[in-house]
Amino acid sequence: MEKILITDQFDETLLDNFSKKYPVTFKPDISYGELIKEVTGYEILIISTRIPITKEIVENATKLKLIIRMGIGVDHIDLEQCKKHKIIVCNTPNSNISSVVELVFGQIIREYRSLDLANANVLNGNFRHKYHLGDELKDKTIGVIGVGRIGSRLCNLAKMFEMTVVGYDPYLTKAKIKKAKVDKWLPLPELLNCSDIVTLHIPHTKETDRLINKTFLSMMKKDSILINVARGKVANFNDVLEFAKKDIIRKFIFDVFPEEPCKIDLPEELKDYFYFSPHIGAYTKESLVNRSIEAIEQLEEYFFGKKPHGKIDFKKGY
Template sequence: MWIHINDPLAEEATEKLKKALPDAKITIEHFDKDILKEKVKDFDVLIIRSATKATKEIIESGKKLKLIARAGMGLDNVDLDAAKEHNIKVINTPGANSLSVAELVVGYILSIYRHLVTGTVTLREGKWEKKKLKGYELSGKTLGIVGFGHIGKLVRKLVTGFDMEVLVFDVFEIPEEVQKEHNVKQVSFEELIKNSDIITLHVPLNEKTKHLISENEFEMMKDNVIIINAARGGVIDEKALLKYLENGKVLGAGLDVFEEEPPTSELQLKLLKHPMVVATPHIGATTKEAQRRVGLELVDKIVDIVKNM
């Protein structure tokens, strides 16, 4: 049994895997796609995070591959159809890193409303822009959560103390008792877009969500809206976002993900330079606590599957 870890797990999780499966050959090294395509033919289990793309080409090269284990929530970097065709099981750890992402979202909102980045940068430049950096309070605002899964529910929990009205949209009907439990109101996508002061996105990237937020949606939004994307790049049309930031319709944006990563295009660099954009390099789940939870949970699942192979 050869288990290859192409994207590193928390050290504690790796050690747990080795102890649980002492007879397995366990290797740890990141291979880029061309090398991975060659190496994967010998692996029984492939462990990845977001950096590795388990494409159809790689999956078809995995002649012995029985399991692809994704440390994290999304599976958009795994060709699920190809895996199914070749009878390869795919697992992940939904929910294990949700709290870290939710906390980052709240950090973005506070940073934008209170000009934390601009205030720091201008102070370092020797400026005292107290009057210019007038902010906003969160209390009394309406928060719109698009996608009410693990992360969406935690975002709602974290903002409870700010006394906000919370609207949620989800493609699934949320039971009345769940809405009452979380003190939210399920509305249509259009109603959420039109009535929210802050919109945070928590949906996967697929054909239906590609450019879910584009010019038409920005036109419907309230003036001085904030938009947060810590889900997947491509859910927001970056060209449209830049347009509405520049014309002042959008007050600010918090971005952890981008249509192309890392962001290098002229448009993306212009977006990143906008003073009301707070951005991070896809670190939503990158906390010590989350990586430990993700790694340990994934290892438990792998061990259970391998022992029953």
């Protein structure tokens, strides 16, 4: 039977049961250099984003047949090399939908109700209401760029808050367009121009590379919020920093960055325009369990000769 190497966090109970059925090696702290040597002995690799799967790793993985990426984005995997070496690549598309959507709405509510300031003021003995006049979500317009699994769930939740939902997704099928709870589908410039909140849920591809740039930002509505919990490289971060000086965008809320880990040195005058988190969109207890469950499901689909769900389309890059 094919040997399996897991290089990242995996639910302990599931791993224990899993290891009784299959030849599994669990090395969550393996380094890039160690993986280059270690990977030669395995047919299946279960990973997250901690280590990039480069050309060097793929070329050394002479037995490798399947890569399961626990999570969604695969821009850290050399898909061209995987295609060349006939390695199947899957992600776990259902594992972190709730965690990402909840983070987005948590950030929106935190921003609209000034919760950080409210907490700080109470702790400092300032209990005056007038500093905390907030905004409601009701009747606000949220623009969703990318209405796939995560984007469509976010649209559903937005409707529960009685928001107006506008969407942009040139790759969505007619059936999915009909099913999505979107009030209006708009071209990207119109969506940016009318949205109080813009949130991105797209993969990083040649088409989306640095989509957030000066042109994109200049089309956004005054005092709007921009949220990126998708992939860091869909933003030109230098353009974002420069545009923040114009005092047009109320808040840039970023959970992902062009290079990770990263250190960001913001000028003092720009700090109020940004709210950062260290790529935690999928990082909940439940999501970590879900991704382990889904990886096992995909593995068993593969072993039974079925096409694993979540298989990456090499032409599309996702």
